[in-house]
Amino acid sequence: MDAGKKDRKPILLSGIQPSGHLALGNYVGAMRNWVNLQEDYLGIFIVVDLHAITVRQKPADLRNRCLSFAAQYLAAGIDPEENVIFIQSHVPQHAELSWVLNCYTYMGELNRMTQFKDKSKRHDDNINAGLYSYPALMAADILLYQTDLVPVGADQKQHLELTRDIANRFNNTYSPTFKVPEPFIPKAGARIMSLQDADKKMSKSDDNENNYISLLDPPDVLRRKIKRAVTDSAREITPDSVNSSGIGNLLTIYSVLNDSTPESVAQKFEGQMYSNFKGELADSLVAFLEPFQDKYHKIMSDKTYLTGILDEGAERAKYMASRTLSKVHRKIGLVAPGRK
Ligand code: ATP
Ligand code: LTN
Numbered sequence: 001m002d003a004g005k006k007d008r009k010p011i012l013l014s015g016i017q018p019s020g021h022l023a024l025g026n027y028v029g030a031m032r033n034w035v036n037l038q039e040d041y042l043g044i045f046i047v048v049d050l051h052a053i054t055v056r057q058k059p060a061d062l063r064n065r066c067l068s069f070a071a072q073y074l075a076a077g078i079d080p081e082e083n084v085i086f087i088q089s090h091v092p093q094h095a096e097l098s099w100v101l102n103c104y105t106y107m108g109e110l111n112r113m114t115q116f117k118d119k120s121k122r123h124d125d126n127i128n129a130g131l132y133s134y135p136a137l138m139a140a141d142i143l144l145y146q147t148d149l150v151p152v153g154a155d156q157k158q159h160l161e162l163t164r165d166i167a168n169r170f171n172n173t174y175s176p177t178f179k180v181p182e183p184f185i186p187k188a189g190a191r192i193m194s195l196q197d198a199d200k201k202m203s204k205s206d207d208n209e210n211n212y213i214s215l216l217d218p219p220d221v222l223r224r225k226i227k228r229a230v231t232d233s234a235r236e237i238t239p240d241s242v243n244s245s246g247i248g249n250l251l252t253i254y255s256v257l258n259d260s261t262p263e264s265v266a267q268k269f270e271g272q273m274y275s276n277f278k279g280e281l282a283d284s285l286v287a288f289l290e291p292f293q294d295k296y297h298k299i300m301s302d303k304t305y306l307t308g309i310l311d312e313g314a315e316r317a318k319y320m321a322s323r324t325l326s327k328v329h330r331k332i333g334l335v336a337p338g339r340k
Contacts, residue, residue, distance in 0.1 A: 010148040012041035013181075015088065015141055019057060021214035022072050023221040023286075025192035029153025035077040035185055039149060043083035044145055044317065045073050050088050050095060051138070054124050054131040055205075068300065070310055073216060075296035085318075086214065086313035088141065093321035097140035099131075102327055104170055105136045109162055113265030139163040144321040146179040149232035154190035155201060157183060168301050174331040178324070189256045190311075195229040198245035216293060219286045226250070226282040237269040237277055247274065250281055256285045 014034055016026055034045060041204065047069045049178065052062060066087050074083055088094050110132055113315070120127045137161050142150055150160055160183040167178040192202045193212040200214045210225055217225070228245040241247045242262045251262040254277075259263070269277045299306055 001024070001324060009040065009042040011044060011140055011145050011148045011179075012037055012151065013044040013046070013145055013147040014139075015046035015051070015150050016069060017048050017052040018062060018069045021212070022069060022247070023024060023204040024204035024215065024253065025153065026204060027076065027215060028189035028192050028253070029155075029186065030151055031073065031076045032189075032256070033151035033184060034073075037149070037184070038083060041149065041262050043078065044147070045078055045085045046088050046141060047073075047086070047143065048088045048138075051134060051168060054134050055119065055125060067303070067306060067310075071296055071299040071306055072292075072307070074299050075292050075308075080297065080309045080313075083312045085246065085255075086310050086315050086317050090243045090310070090314035091317045091321055093144055093318065093325045094137065094140050097144055097321075097325055097328065098137040101136040101139050101166055101170075102133050102167055102330065104173075105133070105139070105162070109165070110135060110218055113158060113162070115159070122189060135159050135162050136166070139166045142153065142181050143167055143178040144324045145264040145317075146324065147181045148179065149184050150181050151184040151186075153192075153201075154185055156270065157185060170328075177327055177331060188262060189252055193249040195225055195249075198249055199228055211286065215289060216296065217289070219290070222285050222289065226278050226285065229278070230301035231274050235273055237266055237272050237274065238268050239263070239270065241266050250278065252282045257281075 001007070011106045012254045014030055016022070016030065034043060035041070047066050049062065049066055052065075058172070067155060070085060070087070074080060078085065113135060116132055119131055123131075139162065142163050148260070150156075150163075152160065158182070164180050167180045171177055171180075194202050194206065195213070196211050198207060204214075205211060206212055210228060213225055229250060231250070232244045232246055234241075234244075234247075237247070237251075242251055248262065251265045252262075255265045260268075326336070
């Protein structure tokens, strides 16, 4: 497809922080929908490394993870010929617009963000200004590209609403500048829960590896983690199991892997022991992740191919982003460089 035609598709944009290990929650809540929606949109998929440094990262790990996450985007089925994939820090316009948007974001709004409150608790020795103003950077990621749709998990709904408020505020203060984006939050799987604590969400940088399924876990680890996942004091699946946090979460995971709904999975396994269902779930997971992992290892063994895609993605993104950024600078009264 020629570049002109590609540019006419509506824009879909999303990003994941290169922290921890890409987890099943990230796949189900976000990446799966990137893959499913890519035909009808021009997809912009970002490895958001500037977001990841809001908590301390080991430099060598961060460096490796950026490439590894990009390879996992591709292994999940993102077509690099038809989409734009890049590392956030390669496109300086993100940091530039985020400064401007910080000046259009109120502290009262940032004070309400639950991710900030959660992460402040988890990293109470490093509650830095970046962690606090992070939603302005996320808004910049999205608004730079005149994005139509943002597929994310339920935990990002609040940041998306703030992005829309910032866009409207700017548009109303000056004149229409930013497209106001819509969220895409899936009906099932928008919040996959931790395997050991079904009251908290599965998080890829959880200190306890048993809380999450890494997309790169080998089969024996996958089986062990599912076997140990918490359920409840009952032993058999019933239609009501979908409402029980632990077993309900496992039913949701099974339903996503098998293109079904949690309700029909509960029906299919009605009367069966939890242990039997867990065995079937582990089989599904292994069958799903094996081809993903093969593809991932192939991509990682050809770094020239991978960095080529990321370089090309960054070039294309810079071009798109600079158009919005210069418009913003002009509207707020910054003098264009070189102007007499
Ligand atoms: P971390 O633990 O490193 O902060 P995270 O697992 O919360 O990370 P993010 O990088 O914050 O992951 O999120 C990437 C995408 O995955 C977002 O769209 C987010 O909504 C989605 N996501 C994260 N966790 C889950 C989950 N448990 N269920 C569904 N979607 C999720
Ligand atoms: N804030 C998100 C990650 C993120 C994002 C984005 C998601 C950064 N920029 C742009 C969608 C669109 C998170 O913590 N999960």
